[in-house]
Amino acid sequence: MIISFEGGEGTGKTTCVDHLCSHLNGKGLPWLSLREPGGSLLSEEIRALFLHRDMDAMTELLLVLASRARNISSIIEPGLAEGKIVVMDRFVDSTLVYQGLMGGLGVDRVREIMEITGTWLEPDLTCVLDVPAEVSLARIRPGDRFESRDMTYHRNLRDAFLSVCTQKRHRVIDAARPADTVVGDVIRIVDTLLGAHFR
Ligand code: TMP
Numbered sequence: 172m173i174i175s176f177e178g179g180e181g182t183g184k185t186t187c188v189d190h191l192c193s194h195l196n197g198k199g200l201p202w203l204s205l206r207e208p209g210g211s212l213l214s215e216e217i218r219a220l221f222l223h224r225d226m227d228a229m230t231e232l233l234l235v236l237a238s239r240a241r242n243i244s245s246i247i248e249p250g251l252a253e254g255k256i257v258v259m260d261r262f263v264d265s266t267l268v269y270q271g272l273m274g275g276l277g278v279d280r281v282r283e284i285m286e287i288t289g290t291w292l293e294p295d296l297t298c299v300l301d302v303p304a305e306v307s308l309a310r311i312r313p314g315d316r317f318e319s320r321d322m323t324y325h326r327n328l329r330d331a332f333l334s335v336c337t338q339k340r341h342r343v344i345d346a347a348r349p350a351d352t353v354v355g356d357v358i359r360i361v362d363t364l365l366g367a368h369f370r
Contacts, residue, residue: 172368173247173292174361175262177336178300179328180318181310182346183353187298188260190354191361195256200365203250206260207238211245214238222315228274232281235266239290247292263291264299264335269317272331273324296364298357299336300346304329 174191176184188204195202209218217238221231250257263285271281285291302310304325313319336343342360346353 172296172364173251173257173259173262173294174364175259175264175294175297176300177261177264177268177297178332178346179302179304179307179325181307182300182302183310183350184260184300186350187300187354187357188258191258191357194358194361195258198365200256201254202256202258203246204258204260205242205246207242207262207265208235209238210242211238213241222317225316228270228276231274232266232270232276232284235270236285236288236290239266240288243290243292259294262294262297264297264332264341267335268328268331272335273328278335294340295368296361297336297338297341298360299332299341299343300353301329301333301343302345302347306347 176187178184185206188206192202192204207214208221209215217234221234221238226234247257266285267278267281270276271278282291304322307325307329308322311318333343344353344356344360
């Protein structure tokens with residue numbers, strides 16, 4: 172099973188991932204978690220390039236998919252085969268949003284490239300953490316080229332996530348609320364899924 176967390180910058184994805192993994196530990200369930208881009212050693216090297224070098228959207232796409240291809244073959248597929256719950260801090264929806272919509276490559280084209288390259292895996296559940304751009308910007312201390320962008324960019328980014336994340340697996344969560352409230356929602360949603368899955 173794959174559970175992904177998506178959303179713009181400063182939405183609290185990493186906090187939710189950490190709390191969810193502790194919760195899974197408490198239930199004695201096997202899990203692994205990864206951030207993208209990054210994760211494996213090679214993918215972390217790609218991440219450093221990706222976050223700090225200016226590049227066109229197609230180069231971004233190919234780099235992030237190289238990172239994902241490596242993660243899928245070396246970590247995600249083996250983890251799934253062992254029955255682990257794979258918790259992703261960003262995954263395929265970020266690629267549709269950042270490279271497809273924000274980068275102008277188009278959602279359909281990016282999806283097709285992911286399918287052709289074996290880098291499209293459909294999560295079972297995707298928690299989309301949603302906050303207004305003002306909240307997002309107030310929470311981050313710009314550390315990379317994505318976080319350094321202006322308010323208009325962050326507004327468009329939020330709209331882009333909301334327009335892409337419309338499938339049954341997507342749960343849009345109001346993440347402007349206190350962290351423990353948001354984490355509580357996430358854990359309830361995951362427990363419902365696990366209850367149905369392991370029944
Ligand atoms: P992070 O700051 O949430 O760790 O994510 C790193 C940045 O990488 C974030 O600004 C979004 C970007 N990104 C893409 O542009 N495309 C992708 O497919 C992924 C996974 C991340």
